[in-house]
Amino acid sequence: MRHSCIKITFLTALTAIISALVPSCKGPDGEAPETGCWYTAKFEGKQYFVNFESFSASDGTARGVYYVPVSDTSAARHDFSAEFGRRRLNLETDGVSRRMKLSQLPYSKYAAPEFTMADTSMFRNPFCKVKVTENICYAKVRGYWTSLPGVEAEVSKAFTQGYVKSFRHKDLDLKMDVYQPEGLEGKRPLILFMHGGAFYVGDKKEPAYVDFCRHFASMGYITASINYRMGFHLGKGEIERAGYVALQDAHAAMRFLVSHADEYGIDTEQLFVAGSSAGSITALNLAFMTEKDRPESSHGGKGLFNGNDLGPIDGSGNDIKAKFHIKAIANMWGAVSNPDIIHNSKTDIVSFHGDADNVVPYAEGYPFSSAGEAISQLLSEKMYGSVCIDSTARACGLKSRMYSFAGEGHALNTTGKEKTPNANHRLIKLKIADFFFNEIMPVQARISWEAPGKYTVNGKVESASWDVEGGFVLAHDRKGVQVLWMEDAPIHRLTVSGTYPNGLGYCKSKGL
Numbered sequence: 001m002r003h004s005c006i007k008i009t010f011l012t013a014l015t016a017i018i019s020a021l022v023p024s025c026k027g028p029d030g031e032a033p034e035t036g037c038w039y040t041a042k043f044e045g046k047q048y049f050v051n052f053e054s055f056s057a058s059d060g061t062a063r064g065v066y067y068v069p070v071s072d073t074s075a076a077r078h079d080f081s082a083e084f085g086r087r088r089l090n091l092e093t094d095g096v097s098r099r100m101k102l103s104q105l106p107y108s109k110y111a112a113p114e115f116t117m118a119d120t121s122m123f124r125n126p127f128c129k130v131k132v133t134e135n136i137c138y139a140k141v142r143g144y145w146t147s148l149p150g151v152e153a154e155v156s157k158a159f160t161q162g163y164v165k166s167f168r169h170k171d172l173d174l175k176m177d178v179y180q181p182e183g184l185e186g187k188r189p190l191i192l193f194m195h196g197g198a199f200y201v202g203d204k205k206e207p208a209y210v211d212f213c214r215h216f217a218s219m220g221y222i223t224a225s226i227n228y229r230m231g232f233h234l235g236k237g238e239i240e241r242a243g244y245v246a247l248q249d250a251h252a253a254m255r256f257l258v259s260h261a262d263e264y265g266i267d268t269e270q271l272f273v274a275g276s277s278a279g280s281i282t283a284l285n286l287a288f289m290t291e292k293d294r295p296e297s298s299h300g301g302k303g304l305f306n307g308n309d310l311g312p313i314d315g316s317g318n319d320i321k322a323k324f325h326i327k328a329i330a331n332m333w334g335a336v337s338n339p340d341i342i343h344n345s346k347t348d349i350v351s352f353h354g355d356a357d358n359v360v361p362y363a364e365g366y367p368f369s370s371a372g373e374a375i376s377q378l379l380s381e382k383m384y385g386s387v388c389i390d391s392t393a394r395a396c397g398l399k400s401r402m403y404s405f406a407g408e409g410h411a412l413n414t415t416g417k418e419k420t421p422n423a424n425h426r427l428i429k430l431k432i433a434d435f436f437f438n439e440i441m442p443v444q445a446r447i448s449w450e451a452p453g454k455y456t457v458n459g460k461v462e463s464a465s466w467d468v469e470g471g472f473v474l475a476h477d478r479k480g481v482q483v484l485w486m487e488d489a490p491i492h493r494l495t496v497s498g499t500y501p502n503g504l505g506y507c508k509s510k511g512l
Contacts, residue, residue, distance in 0.1 A: 035064075038110035038472075047484075049075065049110060049472055067472070067486060073453035074485045075472070113476050115467040118497045118505030123189070123437045126218035129182040138256035139174040139249060139317025144231030146172050147203040174249055174317060176226040176256075177204055178264055179217035186503055187261070189270035189440055191216050192254060193225045196277025196332075196411065198359070199242035200230055208414050208421050212274070215429055222266050226253045228282070237297030239367075240337070240381065244298040244310055246278065247285045252317030254286065259322045267502070272436055273329050277360055277410065280334025284349075284389070287326040288341040289313065295337065328399075328439045330432045333410060335360050335367070335383040339392040348399035350435040352428050353386035354408030362404075363387040399439075403431060440504065447494055447510040455494055456480040461506070463498035485512070 039050045046069050055062040062082045067075035121127040181188065195202040195209050204225040213223040228249035232242040254271070261268050275283040291312060300309045310316075328348040336342070355362050364384045384392075386402060393400035405412055405424065413425035438444075445459040456479050457464045466473065466481045470489030475482040478498075485492050497507040 040108060040110040040472075047474070067484075069484060070487070071452075073483070074487050077486065077488050110472065112468065113466055113473055113481075115495070116465045116497065118463075118499055118507060120497075120505040120507050122220040122504055123440060124219065124433060126215065128184065128218055128220070130214050130217040131180045131182050132214075133178045133180070135175045136178060137173045138176050138226070139252040141172050141174060141229060141245075141249065141317050142169045143172050143229035143245065144169065146174060146227040146229060148197075148201045148230060149203055149206075172229065174227060174229070174252065175204070176224050176253055177213070178257075179213040179223040179225075180264060181217050181220050181222075184220060184265075186265070187267035187270075188220055188222045188265050189272060189436070190222045190224070190257060190264075190266045190268075191272040191274055191330075191436070192250070192257065192283075193223060194228065194246075194250060194273070194275035194279030194282050195225070196275065196279045197230065199232060199239060199246060199278045202230070202278070203227060207419055208276075208425060211421050211425070212429070216433070219433065221272075222264055224253070224257060226250065228253075237295075240295045240297045241310065243278070243281055243285070244295060245316070246282045247289065248310070248313060248316035250282050250286045251314050252320070254324055254326075255314070255320040255322045256318060258324045259320045268324065269327075270440055271324055271326055272439070273326050274332070274432065275330075275334065276332035276413070277334065280329075280331045281336070281360075283329050284331060284334055284336050285341075287329055287347040288336070288344045290341070290344055293338065293341050293344070328436060330428075330435070331386060331389060332413070332428065333357055333360050333386065334389075335385045336389060337381055337383055339384045339388050342389065342392045342398070343396055346398065348435075348439060349389060349393050350401045350403075350432060351386040351390050352403045352405070352412075352431070354405040354410065354412045356407050357385070357410045359410035361385040401431075401435060403428075440502070441500055441506075445496065445498070445500075445506045445508050447496060447508055450480065453484060454480060454482045455510075457496045457498070457508070460500060461498055462501045462503075464496050465498060467495040467497075469493040469495075 035052045035054060037051065039052075041048050041050070048066055048068055050064065050066040052062055052064040054064070063080070065077055065079050067077055070076045119127070193204075193209050193212055195204060195206050204227045209225045213225050217223045226249070228246045230242065230246070232238040250273075254273075257264065257266060258268050258271075260266075273283040273286055275281075294313070298310045314321075326345070326347045328350070331349055331351040333353045334351075353360075353362050360367055361383055362385050364382065364387075366381075367383055390400045390402040408424070411419075413422060413428055414420060415422045441460075443459050445457050445461050445464075448456050448458050450456045453474070461479075464478050466476050468481070468483055470492040471483045471485040473481055474484055481494070481496075483494070492512040493509060494512065495507065495509040497505070499505050
């Protein structure tokens with residue numbers, strides 16, 4: 001807002017400021033005042049901001065603008081021109097002329113606070129190289145096999161390949177590949193990935209899982225992809241037992257990683273799990289299943305092959321006793337046998353599922369429906385897919401997000417026999433990254449109004465620097481800034497950037 005009249009004190013103040021700056025053509029450091037930059041001076045308790053658009057050292061003329069406070073939060077603009085005589089200053093500002101005596105007034109260059117843009121790419125976009133350590137043995141077990149390349153969506157082929165293998169139990173080393181971001185200090189969140197394959201086929205080096213691990217490691221995560229025990233006989237309870245030993249192996253893998261947190265740089269308060277199909281079933285069980293929820297078949301005593309008790313969830317593979325809590329899960333076309341287990345843990349879930357899946361039910365039903373109802377009910381109990389998981393999680397007060405893929409079937413993120421990652425895969429990576437990022441930093445920075453002209457950054461922040469567009473900074477510190485806004489500025493905008501205690505960068509802007 002432009003004022004129609006100018007108080008005499010404004011002119012007096014401006015006269016003093018101009019007389020200090022221009023007649024000698026010397027600034028506070030002995031140099032001539034610069035055009036295009038701001039100077040600040042105080043007069044009668046007010047702070048003035050003066051900008052010389054032009055001046056001449058030879059004839060003592062000057063032209064420019066100044067801002068004077070009209071309230072605690074805003075300043076009005078005035079144009080001025082000045083002509084200097086021997087002892088007096090002829091000053092015209094906004095059409096009002098005065099002839100004033102020269103006087104000296106302390107002044108200085110105005111300098112806005114230094115603004116540093118923090119790196120906001122961590123956990124959002126790839127930004128670093130990745131180191132891979134392969135085939136780390138995390139457990140020793142008895143079982144059928146731990147790796148069998150196959151096509152997750154083609155169940156009949158999976159069983160055909162599996163039956164070529166011997167069904168005799170043998171000693172097995174369970175192995176993982178660990179992917180670490182290079183050049184980063186401090187602890188990082190962990191994502192444990194588990195491939196799918198109906199507990200029959202698959203391997204930790206499948207293209208989709210190598211891509212998952214490399215991608216998230218390049219964003220700052222520690223990632224790991226594991227092999228686990230697979231294989232089962234045809235018979236009621238056999239797939240369920242295979243799923244249970246996979247859970248035991250996943251538990252052993254997480255215990256191993258937690259116990260080696262210092263070696264790999266893992267933040268044990270930020271543990272995530274992701275999997276597809278059988279791997280997702282295992283991930284969900286890892287987060288939510290307790291001893292009281294163990295499937296009956298895991299206790300043994302029934303059937304031709306399942307006579308032995310498989311033991312407790314945390315009692316297989318290694319002697320590590322580390323405790324852990326899963327913060328969130330990426331569930332890719334997985335399911336649970338009993339949705340009530342979701343009540344057991346404060347673990348959030350992001351789910352992805354095709355509504356035409358005939359291997360793992362989209363809502364609820366029997367797995368392997370493509371093989372026919374009789375066979376599917378022979379092989380497995382009823383299961384509850386992503387739709388039921390999402391609704392139950394929400395009812396439990398968990399954060400849950402469901403992404404449905406219309407017309408898509410099973411293993412929807414890969415294409416062809418080579419299982420090449422496709423467009424769905426790329427979308428899933430983005431959505432997992434968004435969901436996990438919000439889990440890592442649930443209380444995000446935001447700019448809040450505190451008092452007239454004063455703003456603070458709220459949230460758990462470690463540092464903050466401020467940038468102001470359309471105003472002058474009167475005072476600032478790590479948490480807040482005091483601003484005098486130019487009344488005629490087309491844009492009034494605050495930007496704050498800094499880091500959270502975990503080193504994650506942020507940048508927030510607010511128009512006013």
